Amino acid sequence: MSCPYANPSPKALDTDSFHRLHRDGKQLISAWFARAYRAIDCEAEQSFEPFIFTWIAFNAWGSCVTGQDRDKELVRRVANCPCLRGKFMNLVNEDESFRSILRSFADSWPIFKAQDIRKEGYFGAISRDRDEVIQHYRGIPDVSFEPSCAFFHKENSGTIPVDWPHCLHTIYRVRCNLFHGEKSPHSEMDARIVKGAFDVLVRFLANAEIIPHYQ
Helix, strand or coil: CCCCCCCCCCCCCCHHHHCCCCHHHHHHHHHHHHHHHCCCCCCHHHCHHHHHHHHHHHHHHHHHHHCCCCHHHHHHHHHHCHHHHHHHHHHHHHCHHHHHHHHHHHCCCCEECHHHHHHCCCCCCCCCCHHHHHHHHHCCCCCCEECCCHHHHHHHCCCCCCCHHHHHHHHHHHHHHHHHCCCCCCHHHCHHHHHHHHHHHHHHHHHCCCCCCCC
């Protein structure tokens, strides 16, 4: 196996297309994002709704700049954008607070697919220790996870890259677990994981000035 996210697209997305969007559509996206941003300092247990509003805003923005309606393809193209990869790494390098938040979220990687876990008969948390959870789920056949190259990196370099594509694909897994996890209260829908995904995505979109966070 190799890393599927190693090489960015040679062509950047036209992110300015968001600013050319019809005023009503742009205001609606900004309103969703502003509502999420107001909860930026929330506790983990209150992060589910702000994360969902952040994703709705991001999804609408992504659909605008990619022309894609299918979430999976939208995420792939946004993750591959060299401009967004650069903005993300600039924020990592320049903002110690963001770097700390990102590192905390990455400590929970990989995130496993909630539906696969439920199909295997697991309905509750295995352990409060994340390393124990990861090792347990890793041993179950046919349970997918993100980043999909997590163990490739761990076995070859000891750490998973915390760049934009690895992070976005993992955030998308958190999103799918929330939307399609069939309300099973297992560890992959832990409030700390949702809070980590929310913190990283909302801060990147705001600090890199991708979506306005004020109304």
